[in-house]
Amino acid sequence: MKPSTFSALAAVILLVVTQHASVAAGRGPRVIIVGAGMSGISAGKRLADAGVRDVLILEATGRVGGRMHKHNFGGINVEIGANWVEGVEGKKVNPIWPMVNATLNLRNFLSDFDSVVSNVYKEKREWDRADEVEELGGKLASQMDPSGRDDISILAMQRLFNHQPNGPTTPVDMALDYFRYDYEFAEPPRATSLQNTEPLPTAADFGEDNHFVADQRGFEAIIYHIARQYLSSDRKSGNIVDPRLKLNKVVREISYNRKGVVVRTEDNSAYSGDYVIVSTSLGVLQSDLIQFKPQLPAWKIIAIYRFDMAVYTKIFLKFPTKFWPVGEGKQFFVYASSRRGYYGMWQSFEKEYPGANVLMVTVTDQESRRIEQQPDNQTKAEAVAVLRKMFPDRHVPDATDIYVPRWWSDRFFKGSYSNWPIGVNRYEYDQLRAPVGRVFFTGEHTSEHYNGYVHGAYLAGMDSADILMNSIFNKVGFKVRPKDDHQIIAEAK
Structure with missing residues (x-):
């Protein structure tokens, strides 16, 4: 036998x-x-x-x-997976929030996403039209059959309301569109359902505030x-x-x-x-x-x-000195590249981990898969090159360390969410x-x-x-x- x-x-x-x-x-x-x-x-x-x-x-x-996993990097525990309590201060209580904020009293910080649009390098642009179109998309979704049979993509909705009908045409348009959609869903608007994301049930039910967990015990x-x-x-x-x-x-x-x-x-x-x-x-x-x-x-x-x-990758970089702007409204900054999602979303940890000199850059989808397959030294060089373009008038030193999670390559996960x-x-x-x-x-x-x-x-x-x-x-x-x-x-x- x-x-x-x-x-x-x-x-x-x-x-x-x-x-x-x-x-x-x-x-x-x-x-x-x-x-x-x-x-x-x-x-x-x-x-x-x-x-x-x-x-x-x-x-x-x-x-x-x-996929809730802390990792010691540069002397601090950072979250390589889930990081935020998303949906706070709404009409319902997010069941995770009392555990984080009261029972365990984990250190957490309100994320100032409203300031993102003012920190776009190298250009700035108001996105009132994008807000208007998103609201119109939510109203359209509410009129669709509850079964979902009438659903369309977010990109189709944008075309319907003549907002970027051919897709974002400038690096800034692309960066802001990326922040609005890919940064949340880890996939571009052409792939994502309108009816199940506009309005986003988490925000509609639990609130629009997002709290970043930065506790050494880990999320x-x-x-x-x-x-x-x-x-x-x-x-x-x-x-x-x-x-x-x-x-x-x-x-x-x-x-x-x-x-x-x-x-x-x-x-x-x-x-x-x-x-x-x-x-x-x-x-x-x-x-x-x-x-x-x-x-x-x-x-x-x-x-x-x-x-x-989907694949959502948070890349951590440690530097010998701090060269990026800090203070109120400077928690997040965006790099507007002609390549969608190319080291676009940056976050400073100065408030959460003072003196750590650590930055986090988030990539998703195809960029995540590409980066997972290349050596970390190459990723570090690419990321630092982007930072030098963002801050040409400042001395940007080489990063002393980097950590790249590989959720897509890990056979026990095969992606982020x-x-x-x-x-x-x-x-x-x-x-x-x-x-x-x-x-x-x-x-x-x-x-x-x-x-x-x-x-x-x-x-x-x-x-x-x-x-x-x-x-x-x-x-x-x-x-x-x-x-x-x-x-x-x-x-x-």
Whole structure:
């Protein structure tokens, strides 16, 4: 017998033998959660609160936090992933904000994005027309069918209102358009849905203020805070020591049938359960890291591939001296290049980390992928060359250090966060969220209104846990909403 055949047979036998073990022992359902990022930890907390405590969390990396990740650079901890509490001071309370600002009291700073337009190098231009068009786009989106079938791209909306009908024509126009859209969604207007971004649900619900987290404990501290409410931790170090959390467990295969699941990891370990919640990124689902047996149905695979996994890269540079402007209204500055997104969005850390002499420049999409594939020394040279063009009358020294996160190249993430593209309506979105038998799915990409955000991941974890418990305890299956008014609601099976 071939080794591959033997392994497959062993998985089937293990699945059959253990499929009812937890129920027979009177412990209730056993749920395996793949991933210890925000959504996975949030789902586990929701299950624990409901009395489902036979939970096993398998995390591919050696840490808890997922795309919330601090990194020591130049003597300070910087956030290479999620960094802002986006959506504060609105009619609703962003659920992340009380944890950050009150419970944990993480250092955070209001980001002065209003001053960006006055710090464009080398030119300046008012963008009242862009504000007007964006408002018109929001009104147009509100008149569209709620299903999303009438949706258009942001670029199509700009053309409709005769705003840059052929796209931005000058470097300044391009830089400001980039700041307005790419800097938020990590993809250009031609790719991004109008109906699901105008108005942006996060801003409409939670407010337009954004708070930058700059705490040496890291933004990931909120995930540890949630995890410690149901997982055992060491009192001195704060590390999670609960045996229900297993780190460095790379899931490569999920076998499932009507009676249970078996999750197999790269080290040839196998874990059986009644249900599994997959909380990996959308990028991982779009890759071949995890094999599902049997293969996921066509409708599920198509839904997964219809959404975009965007790339948003924050590059950190340390200098021996400070040469950039500081003070009120000088937190952000923009480089207007003839090449869209070429080292365009710069941020000073003088307020957050005084004396650190660290700048952060953000790139996205194609520039992110290009930079990930080149040596860091080349990236450093390119970035410093841009700074010398921005400040020709100042001495700009060589950077002494650089850090380039590589989210796209990392097989455990394959990108930064999801973006809702044109051509996808709420029918496909429900398919993305929908379970397949005993396999359930969660993650920021499954948050209908807040995909791409930390609060989206947090709420999605709870939502997916509720979908699972409804299925277990109430025998209520997840319903996919109709594609249009003439279709019957179908249950995902």
